[in-house]
Amino acid sequence: MFKKLIFLVFTVFVVSCSKNNDTPDDISLEGDWVLTNVICFCGFGQDYDFSGNTISFDTRANKITVQNTGEFDFLAEPGTYAYSGSGNQITLNDRSYVFEIEEETTLRLIFADEPLIADDEVTFTYRKN
Numbered sequence: 001m002f003k004k005l006i007f008l009v010f011t012v013f014v015v016s017c018s019k020n021n022d023t024p025d026d027i028s029l030e031g032d033w034v035l036t037n038v039i040c041f042c043g044f045g046q047d048y049d050f051s052g053n054t055i056s057f058d059t060r061a062n063k064i065t066v067q068n069t070g071e072f073d074f075l076a077e078p079g080t081y082a083y084s085g086s087g088n089q090i091t092l093n094d095r096s097y098v099f100e101i102e103e104e105t106t107l108r109l110i111f112a113d114e115p116l117i118a119d120d121e122v123t124f125t126y127r128k129n
Contacts, residue, residue: 028101029057029090033126038074040122050074055126064092075109075124104128 035053038044052069065080066073076093083092090097090109097109107126114120 027059028104029099029107030059032056032129033107034129035074035124036127037125038122039125042122044072054129 033055035050035055037050049070052067053072053074054067055075056065056067058064062083063080064083066076066078068074068078081092083090085091088099090099095111095113097111100108100110102108105128107128109124109126110121111124112121
């Protein structure tokens with residue numbers, strides 16, 4: 001009887017520790033977002049209209065749909081992509097982005113290819129649509 005109890009406790013412990021969560025913690029990514037600004041050392045000019053670049057998160061399926069009607073493909077080429085993540089970080093096309101959400105209406109995706117290089121960071125700012 002004692003062995004069964006130890007086995008049961010051990011099984012519960014192992015099962016509870018083996019949870020693998022590859023999704024971001026914040027489901028407020030869900031929905032449609034319109035690009036409003038990009039901060040980087042890029043050559044698109046100061047008065048560029050970013051509104052033709054949108055993303056749509058489906059957090060239940062871990063999918064993001066990217067639409068670009070402008071001259072530049074900022075986040076990715078148009079299409080639907082799988083993404084993964086943990087906490088406030090998502091990975092899309094082997095690139096990791098830290099995300100920040102302000103007041104449920106502003107999303108910032110921050111990409112830094114080489115964190116030690118200051119001009120390597122790109123910040124995408126989106127507005128909830």
